[in-house]
Every structure is written in structure tokens, then in C-alpha cells.
Amino acid sequence: MPTAPEHRSSRSTESLEEPDNPTLTSADKLKMVPKSRVGSQEKVVADRVFRGLVILCALAVMTIVGLIAFELVSQSRISITKFGFKFLAKQIWDPVAEDFGALPFIYGTIVSSLVALCIAVPLAVGTALFLTELCPKQLRGILSLLVELLSAIPSVIYGLWGIFVLSPFLRIYVQPFLAKYFGWTGLFSGPKYGWGMLAAGVILAIMILPIIAAITREVITAVPRVQREAALALGATKWEMLRIAVLRNARPGIFGAVILGLGRALGETMAVTMVIGNRPEIARSLFAPGHTLASVIANEFTEAVGSVYLSALVEMALILFVLTLIVNALAGLLVWSITRGMPARAIA
Amino acid sequence: MLNSSQNISLYRRLTNGVAIGLISLGALIVTVPLFLILGTVVYRGMGGLNWAFFTQIPKPIGEIGGGMANAIIGSVMLLGLASLVGVPLGVGAGIFLAEYGRNKWGNIVRFTCDVLNGVPSIVIGLTAYALVVVVQKHFSLLAGAVALGIMMIPTISRTTEEVLLLVPQSIREAALGLGIPRWRTILSVVLRTASSGIVTSIMLAFARIAGETAPLIFTTLGNSYWNINLNQPTAALPLQIYTYALMPYDQAHQQAWTGALVLISMIMLTVILFRFIASRGAIKGNN
Amino acid sequence: MEAGIHVKDLNAWFGAKQALFNIGMEIPAKKATAIIGPSGCGKSTFVRCLNRMHETLPDTRVEGTVAIGDLDVYGKGVSPVWIRRRVGMVFQKPNPFPTMTIYDNVAAGLKLNGFSNRRELDNVVERSLKHAALWDEVKDDLKKKSGASLSGGQQQRLCIARALAVEPEVLLMDEPASALDPISTAKVEDLIFELKKEYTVVIVTHNMQQAARVADFTAFFLMGYMVELDKTEKMFTKPSDKRTEDYITGRFG
Numbered sequence: 043m044p045t046a047p048e049h050r051s052s053r054s055t056e057s058l059e060e061p062d063n064p065t066l067t068s069a070d071k072l073k074m075v076p077k078s079r080v081g082s083q084e085k086v087v088a089d090r091v092f093r094g095l096v097i098l099c100a101l102a103v104m105t106i107v108g109l110i111a112f113e114l115v116s117q118s119r120i121s122i123t124k125f126g127f128k129f130l131a132k133q134i135w136d137p138v139a140e141d142f143g144a145l146p147f148i149y150g151t152i153v154s155s156l157v158a159l160c161i162a163v164p165l166a167v168g169t170a171l172f173l174t175e176l177c178p179k180q181l182r183g184i185l186s187l188l189v190e191l192l193s194a195i196p197s198v199i200y201g202l203w204g205i206f207v208l209s210p211f212l213r214i215y216v217q218p219f220l221a222k223y224f225g226w227t228g229l230f231s232g233p234k235y236g237w238g239m240l241a242a243g244v245i246l247a248i249m250i251l252p253i254i255a256a257i258t259r260e261v262i263t264a265v266p267r268v269q270r271e272a273a274l275a276l277g278a279t280k281w282e283m284l285r286i287a288v289l290r291n292a293r294p295g296i297f298g299a300v301i302l303g304l305g306r307a308l309g310e311t312m313a314v315t316m317v318i319g320n321r322p323e324i325a326r327s328l329f330a331p332g333h334t335l336a337s338v339i340a341n342e343f344t345e346a347v348g349s350v351y352l353s354a355l356v357e358m359a360l361i362l363f364v365l366t367l368i369v370n371a372l373a374g375l376l377v378w379s380i381t382r383g384m385p386a387r388a389i390a
Numbered sequence: 391m392l393n394s395s396q397n398i399s400l401y402r403r404l405t406n407g408v409a410i411g412l413i414s415l416g417a418l419i420v421t422v423p424l425f426l427i428l429g430t431v432v433y434r435g436m437g438g439l440n441w442a443f444f445t446q447i448p449k450p451i452g453e454i455g456g457g458m459a460n461a462i463i464g465s466v467m468l469l470g471l472a473s474l475v476g477v478p479l480g481v482g483a484g485i486f487l488a489e490y491g492r493n494k495w496g497n498i499v500r501f502t503c504d505v506l507n508g509v510p511s512i513v514i515g516l517t518a519y520a521l522v523v524v525v526q527k528h529f530s531l532l533a534g535a536v537a538l539g540i541m542m543i544p545t546i547s548r549t550t551e552e553v554l555l556l557v558p559q560s561i562r563e564a565a566l567g568l569g570i571p572r573w574r575t576i577l578s579v580v581l582r583t584a585s586s587g588i589v590t591s592i593m594l595a596f597a598r599i600a601g602e603t604a605p606l607i608f609t610t611l612g613n614s615y616w617n618i619n620l621n622q623p624t625a626a627l628p629l630q631i632y633t634y635a636l637m638p639y640d641q642a643h644q645q646a647w648t649g650a651l652v653l654i655s656m657i658m659l660t661v662i663l664f665r666f667i668a669s670r671g672a673i674k675g676n677n
Numbered sequence: 678m679e680a681g682i683h684v685k686d687l688n689a690w691f692g693a694k695q696a697l698f699n700i701g702m703e704i705p706a707k708k709a710t711a712i713i714g715p716s717g718c719g720k721s722t723f724v725r726c727l728n729r730m731h732e733t734l735p736d737t738r739v740e741g742t743v744a745i746g747d748l749d750v751y752g753k754g755v756s757p758v759w760i761r762r763r764v765g766m767v768f769q770k771p772n773p774f775p776t777m778t779i780y781d782n783v784a785a786g787l788k789l790n791g792f793s794n795r796r797e798l799d800n801v802v803e804r805s806l807k808h809a810a811l812w813d814e815v816k817d818d819l820k821k822k823s824g825a826s827l828s829g830g831q832q833q834r835l836c837i838a839r840a841l842a843v844e845p846e847v848l849l850m851d852e853p854a855s856a857l858d859p860i861s862t863a864k865v866e867d868l869i870f871e872l873k874k875e876y877t878v879v880i881v882t883h884n885m886q887q888a889a890r891v892a893d894f895t896a897f898f899l900m901g902y903m904v905e906l907d908k909t910e911k912m913f914t915k916p917s918d919k920r921t922e923d924y925i926t927g928r929f930g
Contacts, residue, residue, distance in 0.1 A: 086571070088571060088573050088574075089571050089572045089573045091573070092572070092573030092576070092577075093490065093572075093573070095482065096482050096483075096485050096486045096489070096490065097486060097490070098482070099478065099479050099481075099482025099483045099485075099486060100482070100483045100486040100487070100491070100499045102479050102482075102483075103479065103483050103499065103502055103503060103506065103543055103547070104498075104499065104502045106506065106540055106543070107502050107505055107506050107509075109517060109521065110509060110513065110514070110517045113516070113517050113520040113521065114513070114516070114517070117520060164416065165416045165419060165420055166420075168412065168413045168415075168416030168417055169416060169417040169420045171413050172413050172414055172416070172417035173417065176410065176413060176414060177417070185417065185421070187662075187665060188420075188421045188424055189420060189421075189424075190661070190665070191424055191658065191661060191662075192420075192423065192424050194597055194598075194657050194658060194661045195424075195427060195428075195601070195654065195657075196600070196601020196602065196603070196628060196653065196654070196657065197601065197602075197603060197604070198601065198603045198628045198631050198632050198635075198650075199427070199431065199601065199631070199650045199653065199654055200427070201632070201635065202431075202631060202635050202646055202647070202650055203426075203427050203430055203431070205635060206430075206434075206643070207426070207427075207430050248423045251420060255420070277398075279398070279402055279403070279405075279406040280406055280410060281405060281406040281409035281410055282402070282406070284409075305508055308510070309508075309509075309510025309511070309512070309513075310510075311510065311511065311512045311603075311604040312603045312604055312628075312632065316632075316635065316636070336510055336512050336604070339512050339516065340512055340604055340607055343516075343519075343607070343608050344607065344608050344611070356516065359512070359513050359516050362510055362512075362513060363509065363510070363513050366508050366509065366510060367505060367508070369508075370504070370505070370507075370508035371505075374504060
């Protein structure tokens, strides 16, 4: 879109006889205007002040993130010096004896998130494919709104629903079924409470589904149309076209979307703590209760006494912070590689 | 080799049909939880909707009646205060990224915003605890507002940047060419053109933090009584829902559902409004 | 089988806008026919109607008859997927599959049709690449390089090889050389000379010199109508219609 002819006509002819030079920034052009046009010195000062204010805002953001990291590290110092790296491998959680280990929580965080991914990814990718390739135009707006509304539901309401609707449902209908036919895997054994790791996984799946679907939609749309046509012109059926031209090309981006969903799942607190049972145990069965890094902080921080206890909890937060940092950075890279820095509205 | 008179094989047709069918089914399944959850909230929450709910504070446990008026007011105050933190910083950072940040520094700030976006809300709550509660030596509304305000920043700055970038360069240059200083150009010309986009981003950020509970657990703490003092623990709607959900009393559960209904209505309305405005392309100056 | 293309009363729409008006023509078998005309005249749309690609765009419609040999392309119950295997297409911008190797690109169509025998695939891949005059340049890198790592001209020849691998009767080429440099263009044109011995080639081009070089017959399209179809030599020296003459002499377009 040529802008050059456009602004040549709107610019006053007296100032700036310079031909359109794209390397000149607006600030440069402003400097070239004779002082009398710009006005008094104050305006240049005002420009500086404004710029300063705006830079201050940007700096504030960076300071905040810095503060987060700083506080996490400094407040967990006591725990780090006392337990060292073994903290990550220990299973003990004893506030009385002041002996703590993060393993059950790391385990719970990862397992609940993985369960969520197993459920959410096929559904999310399917939804994204449906919305971009198969959906009749009239339905598209409504359906994508519905998916987006899922992400608007607060975590605590998911938790509420999880306690009173999902858990009984799992207990009565799903868990017996799973135990009967898939019990041999060892994943579905033990008492059927309804709540527990499985419930947490299901709730998390519903919660992360919208973000995975939204990003997948973006990366699928970014696959050029000519690729689809190349496959069709060879005599591919619709599904074959989707398989070899769309999904294959979008694979890194979809992977990124999945990792982004993982990042969300890792940090989820309320819904998880309301249904997971809050017991720091490591069990093979998904029916068993568990605990996550986020949920233990939410549960025990206000009651924690003693600097070691508090520090251990903060160290949990630090582990969580680092974990989500790595995961989100990885996701960002993968998504960027497909969309080449297209602003991802869905993330906001 | 290839038999010219052969149509496409049954296997391929079957695979195609099954795949398309599964994909469509999956997309439909996805809408089910939404209706289930919203339906349950409405169904179970409606029973507790009465005047008392909006005007009274919680009654002591065991007594019938009472409401969440203090929590609703508390949430409103929290959101208002949080906006004071989040909106200026978010819009400011967004302006920086769009107008001054098309370079290496901008990339660093952008990356930092993304990092902030990915920080779990409970970690932000913990930071607010360390920065405000510990310093003040008590829980407070202020601490919660700080936490929520921080959470608003990435959403607002991202969208502000995007929306500002959509304003064509020619508008900026026209203003500068007329002698309008840069700061005025950005504020009066560019920002105004993009204003509806920014407003909707603020609404979206609002909707996102209105339901946040985790950051409030150890900042605002909650309160069974009225409180409008910034420096005291205050009730908030999501917190109240959480507390009631965990109590072993049916009445508490009823209150929790009703609270959920009120909360979700506010949020859904905001989101649908945002979608409606955005879809009408209300960003002026968009080619 | 003589796969000449018989087109009768072909009309096509984009939504409510009609793009092709009652096109009727006979495209002779095993010859190269060029379609020329100014931008927007419907040449690409026409060609995309021949392999039922036009209908893959949303809100489009086609009416009329297209028969290839004794096959009615738009007949009742005829699967467009099958038609597209029988009628190959090469696009303006080379579009090899970037995530697949050269070998896999060429074999893609075959694998879809259920071919898994290694030996057979190897043979077809080699034959197709030789047909597309690309074999010598890539024979050592078949499974090592991705389809997108080749130069523009090579990519296009890869796309031609890919199209040829499924043994179509007709090869449609939509401005195949317009995105290529002159040397690659020349190679592609040489290729067409060879290809037309075995396939019915229809080539859309905005370059009249190209049409004059490679095509036996040329059709001139204007605003959705087919104005004239004739032997290339006659078309360019003594066209029957004034509009054709205006176009060829450069008075418009």
C-alpha cells in the first residue's frame, strides 16, 4: 500500500522539501522543521517528558518481573540452603519436624497437566480444524464465541462445578467403567472418590482447551492456501489434504500451542486445589488424590508458621515460576516460527 | 500401474468420512462443558437470588439468610483500584512498544510482558504479599489490588500495542507535518483513533481478573464484615465463593452458587460486549 | 485413449458474480493449448474448472459440460478427487510440500493412492523426475533435501514431476513460469515441448511470446468469454476477431 503519494499531498508545501526518504523517522523530520514552525522550546521538552513517562511504564513492567524473581529467590533462601537440590527429590512434607520435599507436588503438577493435555489436545486440534476448514460460515462466529467463553469462566467456578457436579459424575459413572475395562493398566485402581488426580486432569483439560484451540487456529490459518491446493490437485480427499498439507506444515506451531496449554495447566491453582484432594502422595492410580505446587501454596501459606515452612512454600513458587518460564518460552518460540511474529491476540 | 477406470478406494473414502466425522464430533463435544457449567451455575444459583443477597453481609454459620453484599462491593473496589495500577502502566507500556519500541529494547520489554503474562496468578499473589503485606504488616485491600493490577498489564499492553500499530503511519506524519508535537500526536491523534480497541482491551483484562481468587488468598484475605478501608482485609466475590464452597454446610454451598451466578454474569456480559464491539470493527482508521 | 477435452456451455460463478460465460471449445489431445488474455479475463478460472478446483473455493458454482475423452468431469456421481488425479495441475507459484523430501514430494500422490511397494515407488519417482528434467540435478539428494530447499525453477520442475507421478492424462499449467527467472523459464518451456508428446497440455499464460513458442493451439479469452481458438501460428499472424488482434498488437491488456 503506497503511503508516499498519500502524504505528499497532505503535507504543507512550505516545510520539508525533502523527497520521501523512508529512512528518515518522524523524529528526524520533526527536527528538520524550522524552529518557528514547531513553536516554543516547551514543546520539545514536553516531548521528552512524555517519552520519559512512557519509558518509565515500560521500565516498571520490567521492574515488576524483576521483583517477582527477586522476592522468590530471596524468600526461599532459607529453604534452599537447608535442603539444597535434594528438595526436588524428597517426598517428606512434615511441618512439625520442619522437613520438606517437593517431589509429590512436582509429580502432581506434571501428572495432572499431562492428563489434561491427553484429553484436551485431540479435542482442541479437532475444534481448530473444524472451525477453519469444515465449519459452515454461519456457524463459525457462534462456535468460536462459545469456545472463547469457556476461557472466560473463572477458575474458582470451575472448581465449584468440579466439586459438586464433576466429581460425583466421575465417581458414579466414569470411574467404575474405567476400573472395569482399563484397570489392568494400574492407572485406575483404588477407592473411587470422584475427586482426585483424574478430576483435576479433566477440569484442567476444559480450561486449557480454548487457548490450544485458538493458537492452533492461527497456525493453521497461516498455512498458505497454495499448499492445500497442491494436495487437492493431486487427487487427495479432504482429510488427506488436511493431513499432508495443513497439519504437517503447522506441526511446529501446533506443538507450540500444546506447550502453551501446558504452561497454563501448570500454573492453575483454584480449580485444581478444589478437586485434587490436597494430599501430598505419589500414586500410580489416577483415582488417587494428589497435590500440586500451586495448590499447596494456596492451601497452606496463610497457616504456615516458622520461617523454614514459609521458605519451603516460597521455594515451591520458585520452582513453579521457573517451570512455567521455560515452558512458555519454548512455546513462544515454536509459535513464532510459524506465524513469524504475528500478534497472537489469543494469548492476551 | 494406476488403473484409470478405478474410482477412489473404499478405504480412502471411509477414512475420509470417519476423520471428518470425528473432527466435527470433537468440535461439538467442546461446547458441552460450557453449557453444562453455565447451566449448573444458573440452575443452582437462581434459588439464592434475592434482595438480601445483594444487600446483606454473611450471617454467622448455621443461620439462614444473609448475602454477599460486602464481597460484591469489595470486588468492585478491588477492580477499581487494580485498574489504577494496571491501566496506566499497561497503556503506557503499550504506547512505548508501538511508538518507541520498534527496536531491540522494545523486544526486551515485549518479551518481559510475555513472561509476566505466563506467571501463575498465585506467584503474583505471593509477590504482592512480600511487597505489600509484609511491609505493611497486615493484609489489605491494597495488596490485592496491586496483585490484580499487575495481572492486567500484559493483556492491556499487548492489545494497546497492536491497536496502535494498526493506525496508519500517514496519520502520524500528517499531524507532525502540521507542527503538532510528537507527544500530542500520540495522545490526541493516534490514541483517539485506537481508543475503542484500547477500551475493549481494558474490558477484557477486567473480565480476566474479576474472577481471580488465588492472588487474593494471602493479600486481601477476605472478611465477613463490611470494609471499605484500603488497609484492611476485605471480602471479594471469588474469595467468598471459594470459602463457602469448602464449608460443609448446604447453605454455604447455596450462597457459593449464587455468588458464582452473579460473578459469571458480570464476566460473560463483559466478554460478549467486547466481542460485539470488536467484530463491528470499531477501530477507526483501519483500512 | 485420446484424451481431448470437450467443453460445452461452461459457466462459472464467484458468489453472484459470473466469471465464465458459455465457454465452448475442443482442446485437442496430446497437443499444447495456450490460454491467453488480459488480467481478470477468466483464464485461470477456466482451467480450474477443468479439474474441479474452482469448486474448492467457498461460494462458487459451475455449470456446463466438460468431457475428457469419454469421461464426464461433472457427471453425476463422479468424484472430484478422482478427476484431480486424472487431471494434473501445476501452479503459478511453485508449491512443493516443505516438510517432505524431494522423494516424498514426488511420491506423495502415489502414496495417497495406496502404493507402498518400495521398488515401484522408486521407479516412478525416478521416471517422473526424468520426465520433468530434474533427475540429474537431484538424484543424489532425493531423501536428504526438503522440497523447499531447491531453487525456484527446480521447485517448479519438482511440482511438475509430482503431478506426472500419478499418470494424469491431462496436465494443466497455470502461468507456470511467471514466477521464474528466464533460464528456468526456458527449461520449463523445453519441458512442455517434450510433455505434449505424451500428455494433453493446457497452459495459461500472460506472455504471448511463450504461447507462440510452446503451444500448438491458442485460445483468447476476454472478460469471461472465449473469443477465439485457433492454431497458434494463425492466431498470431491473422486472427479472425478484431479484439484478438487488438490484444496481440498490444492495444490493451
